[in-house]
Amino acid sequence: MTQSGPHRRLLPSVLPLAIALSLSCLLPSHAAEVDGARIIAADKEPGNWMSHGRTYDEQRFSPLKNIDQSNVNQLGLAWSYKLDLDRGVEATPIVVDGVMYTTGPFSVVYALDARNGKLLWKYDPQSDRQRAGEACCDAVNRGVAVWQGKVYVGVLDGRLEAIDAKTGKRVWSVDTRSDHTRSYTITGAPRVVNGKVVIGNGGAEFGVRGYVTAYDAETGKQVWRFFTVPGDPKLPPEDKAMAIAAKTWHGDAFVQQGGGGTAWDSFAYDPELNLLYIGVGNGSLWDPKWRSQAKGDNLFLSSIVAVNADTGEYAWHYQTTPGDAWDFTATQHMILAELPIDGRQRKVLMQAPKNGFFYVLDRKTGELLSAKNIVPVNWAKGIDMKTGRPIVDDQAAAYWKDGKRKLVTPAFWGAHDWHPMSYNPQTGLVYIPAHIMSAYYEHIPEAPKRHPFKSVYQLGLRTGMMPEGPDGLLEMAKTWSGKLIAWDPVKQAPAWEVPYITIFNGGTLSTAGNLVFEGSADGRVIAYAAETGKKLWESPAASGVMAAPITYSVDGEQYVTFMAGWGGAFSTFAGALSLRAGVQPFAQVLTYKLGGTATLHEPPAPADAPKPPAQTGDAQTIAAGAALYDGNCSQCHGIHAVSGGVLPDLRKLSAEKHQMFLSILYGGRIPDGMPSFADRLKPEEVAKLHDYLIKRAHDLQTEGDAWQRFSAKPATQPLADNHTHTQE
Known part of the structure; x- marks a missing residue:
């Protein structure tokens, strides 16, 4: 029976819409009325955060200073909002x-x-x-852009959509994929420049050809597209840039493999020069011998490319890692600033890409002004300032030349990944969430064939080589750690550093209150003194924090917001090592203010592992199952079936799921984003894979205490003893 009258009960399917419609009246009559002039003049309204890096220069510095060193220890939680899914949270x-x-x-x-x-x-x-399995690094998203009453979001499956900022209703949608047979995805945040929404894509690990596209912000019509790597050499190049790039590639294997070069994250914009700066990613395949006969620079892989923002026409490029062979992307955050270089002010672009070096470029010409490594590196001996090229140490890193396995530092998640850095013009320092990590790279002696299925890594080499058990992993984990580095870009030297237990700590925010804010992988939100690195405040976050915080003000009250939620590439693929952080995925928006008294919501305690079924597979069957697992499951559920907690740990399947194992793999689990494997695994192969997981479940039973010690959350250091290292 349906109730009627003024107090009738809304049906469940109608209730969310009714709430949204009733609350939308709280929005300003002209919601998100942002344009280029307003973003350029952002310092005149410091209470807003209107673009991804707050300003087009992506400095992530706020002029707000109501919260400063004298009172930051009074911060408390003002409010929180629980997101729908407990997966990786990376949005600004x-x-x-x-x-x-x-x-x-x-x-x-x-x-x-x-x-x-x-x-x-x-x-x-x-x-x-x-299609979540076609995203290399979890079903994450780094945020939206706003422009003249619309909100723009890149969708994981490759769409770009415009939403009415007042009502939350879709205005237009475009499919950005150029080839539906390839694993194109979007995780990055759009930027809006001169009325054009700019978006790149991901998928290099799965074999795609990268590009950046600009769409009309009002209609969604494509305005221009800039390819980052060449297409089929039998066809004419699309433009001047591709004519330049084509000369640096050899053979035609890259056509089948896509070439890579996806621009999956960072952009910056200079309104005076009208130049859009694009950070370009790694190659597909990773191994340059199988990608391009180990010849050529393979432009524009691992490059910063400047293009005309209105037309997409090439202006200049600087390649950080010519012929990239290690996944040393240059998609990392770029910052525009003015610095005193050699006695005069220079308008510069700064970047700390994965390869371990910090670069300062002239942003008008792309001229290299300086470069220095921010962490220990062994793949290069330095940067040749005459040529701008790295001095590669072949003996240490060129695994494809002699066929020997190489331990390369840094490795595929780099010295600095997507986690945004910030620049404080008052201190002159850049605050970098840095990684210390190494991994093995090994050449495959036979040319790999492209896998017939999407969502399968196309690397062309072996990498990682992680041990299975907690004791071996503990030794490996000791070589994987994180740092917050306050870097002086003029001196090209650290001012101070703060160590962390593991990699994948959050992006940074700096403020005129002389503060640096950062969240940590081990579940804290922290404020440091910007000039010394002294820890002044911290609070638990109930999960790992990867995203960069922001600050804003409303009605004279300053707030600081952290997007919390453990996930992403580290906690899925290298799940075992990510357990060192000692946190669970628990996705929330956490907002703080002076004197805040809200209660932090905590995740439920994880369930104990159930008793596994009897082991019936022999050693040969289990070994075959391990190989099947590595090729089909490890990128989401973790190497050696050790999950970081974001997706189910397959060593902990219930008796019911063990019985349903074939139907789960063949049916897929849509809410989790797991595809069906019916078209790629035969029933007898599923049985072998299952035998391997049963074996790993028994391993867990015998190693349980050691795993608990391995994944125990590290004790929080007191405020007076945070091991800050200040450089003299």
Whole structure:
């Protein structure tokens, strides 16, 4: 029976829409009315955070200073908002006129009242979750852009969508994929420049050809597209840039393998020069012998490319890692600033890409001004300042030349990954969330054939070589750690450093309150003194924090927001090592203010591992199952079936799931984003894979105490003893 009258009960399917419609009236009448002039003049309204890096120069510095060194220890939680899915959270929120726009896993967009966290509307683009396995690094999203009343989001399955900022309803949608047979995805945040929405894509690990596209912000019509690597050499190059790039590639294997070069994250924009700066990623395949006969620089892999923002026409490039062979992307955060170089002010672009070096370039010409490694590196002996090229140490890193396995530092997650750095013009320092890590790279002696299925890594080499058990992993984990580095870009030297237990700590925010804010992988949110690195405040975050925080003000009150939620590449693929962080995925928006008294919500305790079924497979069967697991499951559920907690740990399957194992693999699990494996694994192969997982479940039973010690959350250091190292 349906109730009627003024107090009738809304049906469940109608209730969320009714809430969204009722709360949308709380939005300003002209929601998200942002344009280029407003972003350029952002310092005149410091209470807003209107673009991904707050300003087009991507400095992530806020002029707000109500919260400073004298009172930051009074910060308390003002409000929190629980996101729908406990997966990796990497978004930078946008705040305009008291409204926060942010994203969660699977590209879901949330509009929240920035004063109290109340939901105004939610937009779910209904990303094709079966395609989550085609995303190298979890179903993450790094945020939205806003422009003249619209909110723009890149959807994991390759769409770019515009949403009405007041109602949360879709305005237009475009499919950005150039080839539907390839594993194109989007995890990066769009930028809007001169009325054009700019977006790149991911998928190099799966074999795609990278490009960046600009769409009309009002209509969604494509304005220009810039390819980052050449296409088929039998065809004419698309433009001047591709004519330049084609000369640096050899053979035609890269055509079948895609070439890579995806621009999956960072952009910056100089309004005076009207130049858009694109950070370009790694090659496909990784091994340069199988990608391009081990010849050529393979432009524009691992490069910073400047293009005309209106036309996409090539202006200049600087390649950080010619002929990249190690996944040393240059997609990392770029910052524009003015620095005193050799006695005069220079307009520069700064980047710390994966390869371990910090670069300062002239942003008009691309001239290299300086470069220095921020962490220990062994793949190169330095940068030749005459040529701008790295001096590669072949003996240490050229695994494809002599066929020997090489331990390379840094490795595929780099000295600095996507986690944004920030620049404080008052201290002159760049605050970098850095990694210390190494991994083995090994050449495969026979040319790999492209795998017939999507969502299968196309690397062309062997990498990682992680041990199975906790004791061996503990020794490896000791060589994987994180740092917050305050880097002087003029002196090309650290001012101070703070160590962390592991890699994948959060991006940074610096403020005029002389503060640096950062979240940590081990589940804390922290404030440091910007000039010395002294820890002044910290608070638990209930999960690992990877995203960069922001600060804003409403009605004279300053707030600091962290997007918390453990996940991403480290906790899926290298799940075992990520357990050192001692946290669970628990996705929340956490917002702090002076005197805040809200209660932090904690995740439920993880369940104990059930008793596994009897082991019936012999050693040969289990070995075959291990190989099948490595090729089909490890990128999501972790190497050697050790999950970091984001996706199910397959050593901990219930008796019911063991019985349903074949039907799960063949049916897929749509809410989790797991695809069906019916077209790639025969029933007898599924049985072997299952035998391997049963074996790993028994291993867990015998190693349980050691795993608990390995994954125990490290004790928090007191404020007076945070082991800051200040450089003299």
